[in-house]
Amino acid sequence: MRKHVKRTATILALAVLLPGLVGLAGCGDDDKGTDSNTTKATVNGTVTLPAAASGKTIFVIIDDDFEGGNGVLREATDTCTGAIQYEYEFVNVTAGTYFIYAGVYVSGETSGAPQPGDYLGIYGGTLETPPAQANAVVPATGTVTFDFGLEVVPDPS
Numbered sequence: 569m570r571k572h573v574k575r576t577a578t579i580l581a582l583a584v585l586l587p588g589l590v591g592l593a594g595c596g597d598d599d600k601g602t603d604s605n606t607t608k609a610t611v612n613g614t615v616t617l618p619a620a621a622s623g624k625t626i627f628v629i630i631d632d633d634f635e636g637g638n639g640v641l642r643e644a645t646d647t648c649t650g651a652i653q654y655e656y657e658f659v660n661v662t663a664g665t666y667f668i669y670a671g672v673y674v675s676g677e678t679s680g681a682p683q684p685g686d687y688l689g690i691y692g693g694t695l696e697t698p699p700a701q702a703n704a705v706v707p708a709t710g711t712v713t714f715d716f717g718l719e720v721v722p723d724p725s
Contacts, residue, residue, distance in 0.1 A: 591716060609706050612657040615670045616717040617687055621648040623677070627672040628656040632702060641666065641723075663708040667691070667699070670718060682721045689718035 616630060630642040644659050656670075669690040675683035682688055688695060692703040693715045704714050 569678050572680070605711060608660040608662055609709055610657060610659050610711040611661045611668075611704075611706055611714065612655065612711065613668075613714040613716070615654050615656060615689065615692075616715075617648070617652045617654070617672065618687050618720050619654055620650045621672045621674050621687065624648045624652055624672050624674055626670065626672045628668070630658060630661065630666050630668050630704070632664065632666055634667065634698075655718060661706050663706055666704045666706060667702050667703040668704045668714050668716070670716070672718065684721055684723040686721045687718035688721055689716050692718040695721070 591654040592664050594597045606610075611630065617626075624647070625645055627643060627645045629640050641664050642661065644658065646654060646656075648654070657661065667690060669688070671682065671689070672687040673682070675685045676685055677683050677686075690698050704712075706712055
């Protein structure tokens with residue numbers, strides 16, 4: 569029972585950030601926040617889905633908090649094919665320590681709280697135990713890779 573409550577609370581906490589991501593679904597490739605006047609770091613990686621999600625939109629976010637409602641620092645989207653691994657890349661990322669998270673609205677809903685069956689994931693954590701603080705360290709220059717997997721959002725019952 570305690571594990572169930574913890575899982576539900578964590579999913580609800582992650583759901584707080586999702587309403588701010590509503591504009592991601594269906595908007596095609598988008599990489600916000602690029603500063604091409606200064607050479608900065610490149611952030612890339614591979615996101616692994618638990619199963620294929622053909623035709624659904626996958627989003628990857630770099631941000632300094634879990635509050636999606638206040639905007640995000642960088643975001644990228646793509647349409648899922650039959651693959652379960654998707655590469656992402658952000659260029660000219662300012663040095664800092666960030667959260668990197670991703671998701672796919674598999675249930676068909678493209679806004680609001682995640683539904684059972686949707687995919688969510690965060691670098692360096694799980695849905696049950698997300699990182700307590702930002703953990704993706706981006707250097708001033710060069711390339712850094714953050715690979716992580718998504719999990720199926722469980723039914724809270």
